[in-house]
Amino acid sequence: MAQLAGVGIASVSRVLSGRPGSSPTLVARVLEATRQLGYTPNVLAQGLRTRSTRTVGFVGSDITNPLISAIVRGAESVLTSAGFSVLLTDSGGVPEADGQRIELLKQRRVDGLIILPVLEDEPSTLAALRSTGVPAVVIDRDLPADIGLHYVLSDHYEGIGQAARYLLQHGHRRIGLAVGREVRPSRERVRALTDAYATLGIKPQLIVDSGTLSDTHGEESMERFLAAARPPTAVVLGGNQLLEGALRVVRRRGLKLGEDLSLVCCDDIPLSRLFDPPIATVMRDTSLLGQQAAQILLQQIESPHPTPPVVLPTWFERRPSCAPRARARAMR
Secondary structure, three states: OHHHHOOOHHHHHHHHOOOOOOOHHHHHHHHHHHHHHOOOOOHHHHHHHHOOOOEEEEEEOOOOOHHHHHHHHHHHHHHHHOOOEEEEEEOOOOHHHHHHHHHHHHHOOOOEEEEOOOOOOOHHHHHHHHOOOOOEEEEOOOOOHHHOOEEEEEOHHHHHHHHHHHHHHOOOOOEEEEEOOOOHHHHHHHHHHHHHHHHOOOOOOEEEEEOOOOHHHHHHHHHHHHHOOOOOOEEEEOOHHHHHHHHHHHHHOOOOEOOOEEEEEEOOOHHHHHOOOOOEEEEEOHHHHHHHHHHHHHHHHHOOOOOOOEEEOEEEEOOOOOOOHHHOOOOO
16 A cells, blocks of 8 residues: 555555644545545554544434434544544433443444533433543533533533523513523523523513423413413523424414414424424534534543533524513413
8 A cells, every 4th residue: 555655654544544744635645545445443443452443432312303413513624634534423312321322432442522411410420421431522411520621512501691682672461481401591591581680680480391391381381380379471482392292282273383482492403494483493513512512522532631611692582472561461
């Protein structure tokens, strides 16, 4: 191969192992020689020699969720460009499965981990992370400081705060908030709405409904909100997984969003834009979450060092499902 590429054996080794220091021209010549010869490097053998498998493990809580898919795509785009492969696992929303997936990836000798765990206090997950021995980046969760993890977070407080202030400033007082389990995004969303009432000097009339993020929880939350003695005039859904179920209730009751009820969801998905009327949404760049997590992980693999959390923005995009209270008919 070195003879075909017209370079030294050391240069071929450097290119195929992904080590820096080769010019683009040299890399192109070596890769063309590998193509002509049909050469496929033995990654396992390389891993034994270099103690690096050039793989990163990703533990997702539910890869059917478009949010997780976008994060994975963002991370993979960065890792692939750096010569790494991604081993994707899915805990399916089962807290105990996170630790099992981490242990599995450890057995595969991954060079690092990106994880979005189901819960923040699951003992098996924390135990597995404490014993990984490789850098790990956590997305959108707060885990114990003693584990020495790195974080990429979304500023849920700001986006929900913008939505809350819009609703309150336009006459809404009773607001329903459906959230997921007791993890950072849920806490930040509750805090943002609570603080919005206080900032505007309005007596809180917030109804919080917690559960597992799913269409079933979205449906049950919306039914509970609307069946209350004094139903909310606006509902905020703290997760795109809740939207389908909530809209089933809206259709079943014959309600017109933006007139009978204002609705805000989190994280943009096709259903939000295609529904009539389109759903107001707290937005964020989910692909960027994955990209940032991958970049931090690559830096830690190269040179481990403490890093402050990276916090990415969220913002409120008003759409016709969300309207001033004056336009909405009181629901009695």
